[in-house]
Amino acid sequence: MDTKGAGRSLAWLAAVWVASRAVLLLTVFKVITVAGPDVTSDVSVIYRGWYEVLRQGTFPLDDVTWQYPPAAALAVLSPGLLPFLDYTDAFFVLCCLTDLAVLALLVRHGRGPGRSPRGAWLWTAAVPLLGPTVYARYDVMVTALAVAALLVAARHPRVFGVLTALGALVKVWPALLLTGSFRRRPWASAAVTASGLAALFAVSMPGAFAFLTFQRDRGTEVESLGALVFHLARHFGWEGQVLLNYGSIEFLGPWVGVVSTAALVLTGAAFGWLVLWRLRVVRTDELTLPEAAFTAVLLFTVTSRVISPQYLVWLTGLAAVCLTHRASRMTAPALMVAVASLVTLLEFPIGFIHVVTSDWYGVTLMVVRNGLLVAASLTAGRRLWRATVSPAPLASAPAAAESPVSS
DSSP states (O other): OOHHHHHHHHHHHHHHHHHHHOOOOHTTTTOOOOOOSSSHHHIIIEEEEEEEHHOOOOOOOOOOOOOOOHHHHHHHGGGGOTTOOOOOHHHHHHHHHHHHHHHHHHHHHHSSBBOOOOHHHHHHHHHHGGGGGGGGGGGHHHHHHHHHHHHHHHOOHHHHHHHHHHHHHEEEGGGGGGOOOOSSSHHHHHHHHHHHHHHHHEEEEEEETTTGGTTTTTTTETTTTTTTHEEEHGGGGGOOOEEEEEEEEEETTTTHHHHHHHHHHHHHHHHHHHHHHHBBOOOOOTTTHHHHHHHHHHHHHTSSSOTTTTTTHHHHHHHHHHHHHHHHHHHHHHHHHHHHHHHHHHHIIIIIHHHHOOOOHHHHHHHHHHHHHHHHHHHHHHHHHHHHSSSGGGGGGHHTOGGGGOO
């Protein structure tokens, strides 16, 4: 693309981002009303309550809805950086600025030979499809850390490890970014950073790891893949309940424990597949690291007992990194995630009452959304395997493992 054409493309990208984010801000500031439950109450009530507790130098020890690693405190406390704004307003503004920072990183990385602006366009177009939830949760901040980590990995493997560890201590899932890293430096820097920060939190703030005990006795969240069993079973006399449990709307009752256990088994199977993939890899390239991360997070998302709307922000960010490479093999799964984001908005918040009551409209939305995520996971896994694993003996595997582009 010539300079003039590139300039026009960038101008269009900026215009679409500004327009779509203006709408998002208008929704979270309630100038524009979105049907369904108020998604901003998590910030104005829950986050704000945690903020007051964290300011006292302790974690919310008695609040079972605090289910996050210790560095999540940094995200919850971040609105304090804008003391001239109310907590809730400051949180929304910071999320928007973080969104912009991700776009800037993707635009910069999408330039040059072999690169593509598709990643920036995917981020710009897909994020607003989730509606106000994007700015009413701190997941966009975690996603920014993950995107930055993947984009610096090739040149700065130790920085990649540090950012990955920090992200994992904010919301666990960024640890999966290491899936496609075959060199020691990122793993070592991640281990040192995670250990150091965890020790610092444990010593300085009581209850840093209390969140580990708050995951027990959870049911199956109504938007998860396993929940489809109970959505359908309710039409045939299943006698369970839908209740607010541990901070989310879950199914509780007969057979829920079995389905929840099955979800854990599927997660274990996904982990096993990823281990097998690493053992079988014989060739890598610059696409391997982001595509393995995208695939891993997809697999762990679809097998989780919880598939909250904000999880789609993670997947969009990782997919966008993949698409900054012109030769990316993840175009189809990325588009599936984008469509799943739109369906997610239709089911939460707009149609959440239909999901909670398991009427046929709600069930259809969940089948379509989760079906798209399953299809994206299987497609991504198949393409990653075909691109990196050979049916030949593993004689060349050690050489591939030392490839600097997979750092």
